[in-house]
Amino acid sequence: MSDARPTRFAAPVWLGVLLIATGAAGLLGAFALSVDKIELLSNPQAALGCDLNPFLSCSGAMESEQGSAFGFPNPFLGLMAFPAPIIMGALALGRVALPRWVWTVFSIGVLGGLVFVLWLAQQSIFFLGFVCPWCFLVWMAMYAMAFPLWTWGFGSGALPAGAGFRRFAAPLQSWGWVLSLALAVIVVVTIMVALPGIPRYIFSGF
Template sequence: MSDARPAHIAAPVWLGVLLIVTGLAGLAGAFALSVERIELLLHPEELLSCDLNPFLSCSGAMESEQGRLFGFPNPFLGLMAFPAPIIMGALTLGRVAMPRWVWTVFSTGVLGGLVFVLWLAQQSVFVLGFVCPWCFLVWMAMYAMAFPLWTWALGAGALPASAGLRRTAARFSSWGWVLSLALAVIVVVTIMVVLPGIPRFLFSF
């Protein structure tokens, strides 16, 4: 049976804008974390600008084992990875129809990124007991990017799926943001419940 999916796919403009905005947000978070990591190495005795209280801390995250999972600081991964959605978004705004395999590889990479930041969020909240503000920005960028991309990719045939699943995804592709918002809300509520010092600090202003 032949594959009915198109060989080249041009994504909608809204997806291009989303990829650029979320890619820039994630890159900004990764860059800020990289700068703070260098500052921590140069001035280990000083507090970082993002060390707000014991529950909101960048230095604690950077110095933990989770902060260098692959043997080097995690922010360096972001510096390498987040240009990809920015490039994909720019090509999309240029109305470039890219090969299907490009979208498949990119969507799979976003899946890996989402799994990684979800693991980091779990470790941060339940194991380390604090949240890194810049890390939180990266988490939110990944949440906002992932589900709209996947629902569109499934509906457009960029990802392998049955014809029925493609039709369903195409029908609800504009609602992928609801899944992203739901995940963000779940993570925020979990942080507020598990780390009560954070809402007390925020509401003190």
């Protein structure tokens, strides 16, 4: 008896829009940081526009050991990675059905990106003691992208999972944003508590 389950999956339009928007936001952050990194290399004394105060600093993040986690500036990794969700989103808007392995590989990449930005957030908040504004945009883009992708993928069968888990995930396909929002709130609250200078700076009207 043949397996009637589909092997190719077209993402819904809302997910395509989300992937394009979050991919573009992440690419914007990575591009801005790359430009600033090149500026610092050519002029180490340059004053960057995103160096707002001791608690909000891009140059501090880029000059730290964590800013080159793989031996080269982290923003260059973003320039290579963020076109992927934009392409996947465009294919979703075109209603292109992709094999399960494509969605699986893409989702694994998103998982790696999420783990990486969570590590960077932890290092930034608890070890460096400041937050890079452009980095924060990249973090939020990854949070917003990840959970809606996974809830749709598991619920629709685009990602491999057992039948019981698929039945559980199916009604939650369009509710991944709740998990993304919860993670974003947790990170923001952690920043506010661990780095009280940031809310004081914000509420003082700069």
